[in-house]
Amino acid sequence: MTARTQFYLLGNHSHLSDSLNKLSDYNCTKLENQTLENLQPDEIVSLFEESSSEYVGFIEQPELIDQAQLNQIKNFELKRDQTGACFLPFSSAELFTQSYEILSPLAVLLAMNPFRHAIVLMHKSTFLSLKEIPNSKDLLWHSLILMAQAGIKNQLIAAPALDVGRKLPFPLPQLAPDYPGYDRDWLLHLIRDYQPAQDLPSVSSQADAIALKAGLLCIHDYLEESHQLSQSVEHEGPHRSGDYWHHIMHRREPDYSNAKYWSRAVGHHPLHAVLPETVEPLFDQFHSPVVANWKNQLLQSEHWSLNSFVDCCAECESNQNSELNDLAQNIQWIEMQLLLQKTSLDATTG
Numbered sequence: 001m002t003a004r005t006q007f008y009l010l011g012n013h014s015h016l017s018d019s020l021n022k023l024s025d026y027n028c029t030k031l032e033n034q035t036l037e038n039l040q041p042d043e044i045v046s047l048f049e050e051s052s053s054e055y056v057g058f059i060e061q062p063e064l065i066d067q068a069q070l071n072q073i074k075n076f077e078l079k080r081d082q083t084g085a086c087f088l089p090f091s092s093a094e095l096f097t098q099s100y101e102i103l104s105p106l107a108v109l110l111a112m113n114p115f116r117h118a119i120v121l122m123h124k125s126t127f128l129s130l131k132e133i134p135n136s137k138d139l140l141w142h143s144l145i146l147m148a149q150a151g152i153k154n155q156l157i158a159a160p161a162l163d164v165g166r167k168l169p170f171p172l173p174q175l176a177p178d179y180p181g182y183d184r185d186w187l188l189h190l191i192r193d194y195q196p197a198q199d200l201p202s203v204s205s206q207a208d209a210i211a212l213k214a215g216l217l218c219i220h221d222y223l224e225e226s227h228q229l230s231q232s233v234e235h236e237g238p239h240r241s242g243d244y245w246h247h248i249m250h251r252r253e254p255d256y257s258n259a260k261y262w263s264r265a266v267g268h269h270p271l272h273a274v275l276p277e278t279v280e281p282l283f284d285q286f287h288s289p290v291v292a293n294w295k296n297q298l299l300q301s302e303h304w305s306l307n308s309f310v311d312c313c314a315e316c317e318s319n320q321n322s323e324l325n326d327l328a329q330n331i332q333w334i335e336m337q338l339l340l341q342k343t344s345l346d347a348t349t350g
Helices: 014-021 040-050 067-075 094-102 105-113 124-128 141-149 185-193 204-217 224-230 239-251 258-264 275-283 289-300 304-319 322-349
Strands: 003-013 026-032 054-058 085-089 120-122
Touching: 040 124, 040 141, 054 124, 054 275, 067 085, 067 105, 067 120, 094 105, 094 258, 094 322, 105 120, 105 141, 105 204, 105 322, 120 124, 120 275, 141 185, 185 204, 204 224, 204 239, 204 289, 239 258, 239 304, 239 322, 258 304, 258 322, 275 322, 289 304, 289 322, 304 322
Parallel strands: 003 026, 003 054
Antiparallel strands: 054 120, 085 120
């Protein structure tokens, strides 16, 4: 990369700071015991303003970074028209890479916080030129979405192998959330305003375009609003993705009998052939006999059973086994992200 980049290293990881400073083209400043969420908006703006570099990068999970990735940054060349953000996925973030390649630039940012999945390099001038810099604890994520809404192009630096079967190192959506949306009203408003028919390159299945929005709401725990949309397209679309989101919404309420009703409405979905193989490596990361028992139940067939996973989630609620709950949350995250990808594809090719 020819442009100089200023890195801010969050947390307490001085050993990695030394590695970063060995890259002659880069500066690295440690922000001890800080996280993106506890940095105040005016502090973040000041970090951009004080930097003399063209790009500013924040590294919040440096333990996920290896030397090969740092070398990729050093040798990477920006596209000539690049004025947005660059993403270098962590070695555990294959699902983010896959979503980036399938979803629209706006939808992938609405679906997940990229700072949990990648080193994010933000163009300093573009960030500071935003008409209104958000005043929220997720200022940088929020800003990336606003930049995508404005049509500013982002770039993926490297795409690792797509192996999404590893336990994810950040908090995941609860199986049955206590509260909607985890105190992110700004995100709810952006998803409410999101128009898939305008965002996608073409829409051949309007039902799946609506289901895509229902999926985004469901992922972020806005279950009632997701329900309204999925209910409006029941039994529609080439693979009834709206019914699948309807099923997940009821499973997360939790209303397990209603979830099983909607699993019958879904019928066979292409995801059922993919999920067993995709999630199987997760089981090896847990040692509880309860998890081993559910491995036999969930993976006994080549096709995923929605009802068996409903039963698994119900046992998580009743038995409070931390390892089983952790496993189920990882499976649910993978399921929802892969379903969002398939819903988007069906919207444009269905």
